[in-house]
Amino acid sequence: MEPLLQLFDAHVRGVVEKRDDVQLVDTTFAQLTTLHLGGRPAHTLRCTTRDAVVDIVQLLDKHNIPLLVVGGGSNLVIADGDIPLIAVIVACDEIYLDKETGELEADAGAVWDTVVSLSVDQGMGGIECLSGIPGSAGATPVQNVGAYGVEIADVLTEVELYRRDTGVREWVRSADLELSYRYSNLKFTNKAVVLGIRLRLRNDGLSAPLRFGELARVLNVSVNEIEARRLATTVRAEVLRLRKKKGMVYNPDDHDTWSAGSFFTNPIVSPEVVQHVRTVVEKLHGADDAAAMPCFDASGGRKKLSAAWLIERAGYPKGYPEDGPARLSTKHTLALTNRGSATTEDLVELARTVRNGVEKTFGVSLAPEPVWVGVSL
Ligand SMILES: Cc1cc2nc3c(=O)[nH]c(=O)nc-3n(C[C@H](O)[C@H](O)[C@H](O)COP(=O)(O)OP(=O)(O)OC[C@H]3O[C@@H](n4cnc5c(N)ncnc54)[C@H](O)[C@@H]3O)c2cc1C
Numbered sequence: 520m521e522p523l524l525q526l527f528d529a530h531v532r533g534v535v536e537k538r539d540d541v542q543l544v545d546t547t548f549a550q551l552t553t554l555h556l557g558g559r560p561a562h563t564l565r566c567t568t569r570d571a572v573v574d575i576v577q578l579l580d581k582h583n584i585p586l587l588v589v590g591g592g593s594n595l596v597i598a599d600g601d602i603p604l605i606a607v608i609v610a611c612d613e614i615y616l617d618k619e620t621g622e623l624e625a626d627a628g629a630v631w632d633t634v635v636s637l638s639v640d641q642g643m644g645g646i647e648c649l650s651g652i653p654g655s656a657g658a659t660p661v662q663n664v665g666a667y668g669v670e671i672a673d674v675l676t677e678v679e680l681y682r683r684d685t686g687v688r689e690w691v692r693s694a695d696l697e698l699s700y701r702y703s704n705l706k707f708t709n710k711a712v713v714l715g716i717r718l719r720l721r722n723d724g725l726s727a728p729l730r731f732g733e734l735a736r737v738l739n740v741s742v743n744e745i746e747a748r749r750l751a752t753t754v755r756a757e758v759l760r761l762r763k764k765k766g767m768v769y770n771p772d773d774h775d776t777w778s779a780g781s782f783f784t785n786p787i788v789s790p791e792v793v794q795h796v797r798t799v800v801e802k803l804h805g806a807d808d809a810a811a812m813p814c815f816d817a818s819g820g821r822k823k824l825s826a827a828w829l830i831e832r833a834g835y836p837k838g839y840p841e842d843g844p845a846r847l848s849t850k851h852t853l854a855l856t857n858r859g860s861a862t863t864e865d866l867v868e869l870a871r872t873v874r875n876g877v878e879k880t881f882g883v884s885l886a887p888e889p890v891w892v893g894v895s896l
Contacts, residue, residue, distance in 0.1 A: 520561060520601055520603050523561050523584060523585070523603055523604075524561055524562075526582055526583075526584050527561065527562055527584060527605065529582075530578065530581075530582045530584075531562075531564075531575075531578055531579065531582070531584070531605075534574075534575075534578060535564060535575075538571065538574075540566065540567045540568040540570070540571040541564055541565065541566050541567070541571045541574075541575060542564070542565045542567075543562060543563070543564060544563045544564075544565050544608075545563070546559075546560075546563050546606075547559045547560075548560065548592070548595070548597040548602065548606070551563075551589055551592040551595075551606065551608070552592035552593070552595050552597065552779075553591070553592060553593040553653055553769050553776070553777060553778065553779065554595070554596065554777055554778060554779055554856075554857050554866065555777050555857050555859075556596070556597065556599075556857055556861065556862065556863045556866060557595070557596075557597025557598065557599070557602065557863060557892075558597065558598060558599050558600040558601055558602050559600075559601055559602065560587070560602045560604055560605060560606040561601075561602070561603055561604060561605055562605050562606070563605070563606040563607075563608060564605060564606070564607050564608065565608040565610045566607060566608065566609060566610055566611065566628075567610045567611055567612075567628075568611050569611050569626060569627070569679070569714040569715060571611070572607065572609055572611065572627070572681065572712060572714060573681045573688055573712075573714065575607055576588070576607060576681060576683060576712055577681075577686065579605055579607070580683055584604075584605055585603065585604040585605070586604055586605045586606070586607050587602075587604050587605075587606050587607065587709075587892060588607050588609060588709070588712050589606050589607065589608045589609070590608075590609055590627070590628065590654050590655030590657055590658040591630065591631075591653050591654035591655045591658070592654075593653035593654040593658075593769065593779060593780065594654065594658065594662065594779050594780065594888070594889045594890055595779065595889060595890055595892065596779060596863065596866065596867070596887075596889045596890070596891045596892070596894060597863060597891075597892045597893060597894070598863055598892060598893030598894040599862050599863045599864060602892065602893055604892075608628075609627045609628040609655060609657055609712070609713075610628040611626040611627060611628045611629075611714075612625075612626050612628045612629040612630065612633075613625070613626045613629070614626070614629050614633070614634055614637055614656075616637065616638065616641055616643070618641060618642070618643070618722060619722070620719075620722070621643060621645075621719055621720040621721060621722040622676075622717060622718070622719060622720075623638055623643070623717070623718045623720055624715060624716070624717045624718075625656040625715060625716055625718075626656070626657075626714070626715050627655060627656055627657020627658075627712075627713045627714050627715055627716070628655050628656070628657060629655065629656040629657075630654075630655065630656075631649070631652055631653070631654050631655060631656050631658075631659055631664075632650060632651060632652065632653070634646070634656050635647065635649055635650050635755065636650070636755070638720055638751075639751045639752055639755045640752075642722065642723075642724040642751075643720040643721065643722060643724070643751065644720060644721040644722075644723065644724055644725045644726050644727065644748070644751035645669075645673070645674045645718070645719075645720040645721050645726075645727050645751075646669070646671075646674055646718065646720065646727075647726050647727070647751040647752075647754040647755040647758065648666055648667035648668060648669035648726070648727060648731070648734070648754060648758055649664060649665070649666055649667075649669055649671065650754075650755045650758045650759050650762070651666075651758060651759050651762040651763075651767065651768040652664055652666060652780075653768075653769040653780070656715075656716050657712075657713035657714070657715070657716065658713070659671040659675075659716065660675055660678050660693070660696055660698065660703055660705065660713060660716060661703055661705050661706050661713065662701045662702065662703065662706050662888070663696075663698040663699065663700070663701060663702060663703050664701075665700070665701070666758070666762075667731040667733075667734045667758055667761075668727075668728075668729065668730035668731035668734070669727050670698070670700075671698070671716075671718075672693065672698035672699075673727065674718045674719055674720060674727075675693040675698070675716060675717070675718055676692070676693055676717045676718065676719050677690045677691065677692055677693060677716075677717040678690070678691060678693065678696065678713050678714075678715070678716050678717070679713070679714040679715040679716075680711040680712065680713060680714065681711060681712045681714055682710065682711045683709065683710055683711060683712065684710050684711075688714070690717075699818075700784070700785075700787070700817075700823075701784050701888055706890075707890065721751075724750060724751055724752075725748040725749070725750065725751060726748045726749050726750070726751045726753075726754040727748070728746040728747065728748060729747045729748065729749065729754070733761065734754070734757060734758065734761065735747065737757055737761070738753070738754065738757060764850065765848075765850050765851045766778070766848045766849075766850035766851050766854060766856075767780065767851065767854070774856055774857065774858045774859055775848040775849055775850045775851075775854070775856055776848075776854075776856075777856050777857040777858075777859075778848060778854040778855060778856045778857075779854075779855070779888070779889040780854065780888070780889075781826070781827075781853045781854065781888055782853060782854060782855040782870060782887060782888060782889065783826040783830075783853060783873075783874070783885040783886060783887055783888060784826065784885075784886050784887075784888045785823050785824060785825055785826045786823070786824050786826060786829075786883050786884070786885060786886070787817045787821050787822070787823050787824075788821060788822055788824060788883060789821060789822075790820070790821075790822060792822075792882070792883065793814055793822050793824065795881070795882060796812070796824065796829070796881045796882075796883060797809045797812055799880065799881055800812055800832055803832065803880075804832060808832070812824070812825075812828065813825040813828050824883065826853055826877075826885055827851065827852040827853040828852075829877050829880075829881055829883060829885075830847070830852045830853065830873055830876075830877060830885075831852050832880070832881075833873075833876045833877045833879075833880040833881065834876060834880070835847060835852065835872075835873050835876060836852070837849050837850065837851065837852050840869075843858070843861075843865065843869065844857070844858055844859075844860045844861035844862070844865045845857055845858065845861040845865040845866040845868070845869045846858055846869070847869075847873075855869055855870055855873075863894055864894075867894055867895075867896065870887065870896055871896060873885070874887075874896060
């Protein structure tokens with residue numbers, strides 16, 4: 520830690536002191552993340568303009584000072600103890616909306632749900648199904664956030680990037696990010712910082728097509744209704760209601776939401792693996808359960824299974840283990856939660872138990888969704 524602190528004092532501190540769009544803040548990752556876990560970074564810099572983000576990242580890179588870009592901290596698992604890096608919080612948060620064209624531009628540090636609520640309130644549709652997802656606008660392309668049948672890829676047109684490998688700042692088309700299920704070519708690479716995003720929204724106040732069964736049912740969409748849409752305001756209210764029931768809206772007073780959301784991605788497997796899993800489920804839980812196993816088409820003839828469903832069938836119910844400092848949420852099997860006194864090691868131990876149990880029972884390997892720093896499964 521000492522050499523890093525010296526480098527910081529020699530090359531960065533003076534620059535920070537001269538700017539009013541960068542603040543040195545005293546904080547730990549436990550305070551910065553929705554899991555409320557993680558130790559203390561060497562320093563934390565809060566950047567309130569896009570230029571500040573670029574200048575600070577460029578400066579730290581120039582002096583080979585390790586850094587972590589942080590948005591809302593809702594998809595981060597950070598080790599306990601001292602973390603030898605500078606946390607760079609992206610805190611620029613302007614939002615611009617052109618109601619005529621439906622074009623919305625947000626600074627990367629804008630709170631994502633504020634972007635959604637503002638757009639819906641202004642009569643725009645397209646992102647209402649992404650209501651209640653914690654974190655920043657700039658992180659949404661990083662893992663192509665998605666919920667209730669919609670992904671950011673559906674509306675994202677361009678992102679402004681600062682490319683750390685080349686030093687270039689530029690707008691790039693969404694197609695260049697290779698967005699797919701919980702993936703972009705930015706995820707896990709640290710090669711670029713998102714400075715801003717541009718979305719193309721509908722300006723007729725209607726939602727995106729309702730393709731997610733549970734949501735369509737509560738909005739009374741009949742099976743014959745193709746590409747059904749409803750008022751974006753109605754859909755947002757319903758999504759928030761469903762998410763709250765599952766502990767998927769972050770609430771500091773509710774330990775079921777002290778999580779990183781879905782901890783594992785839904786596994787995408789071959790039809791042969793599906794058959795094997797079904798046979799095991801039938802043996803353990805009976806034919807009816809096996810027939811009801813959620814299984815959706817994915818690209819290339821592969822199938823997507825439900826990680827939450829497999830976890831429950833492997834013997835890990837909601838709230839497991841009853842007395843642990845880290846537990847599965849009592850509202851949703853896929854959220855690993857800190858009950859208030861957990862350490863990162865406790866959470867990782869629980870993740871290992873669940874992942875190994877699912878692998879042993881079904882031969883399916885679950886991949887974690889969050890970004891890990893200083894710790895691994
Ligand atoms: C209760 C709860 C519910 C959730 N529900 C969903 C859901 O329904 N769907 C879903 O997809 N996700 C969900 N998540 C996960 C999480 O909210 C999203 O992944 C979110 O986009 C993370 O944003 P963040 O700003 O908090 O990112 P952080 O946690 O701060 O960072 C995550 C990663 O992105 C990088 N990053 C952050 N900002 C930038 C930037 N500007 N430029 C480059 N890299 C950046 C970080 O370096 C890190 O690698 C949920 C999480 C919680 C806690």
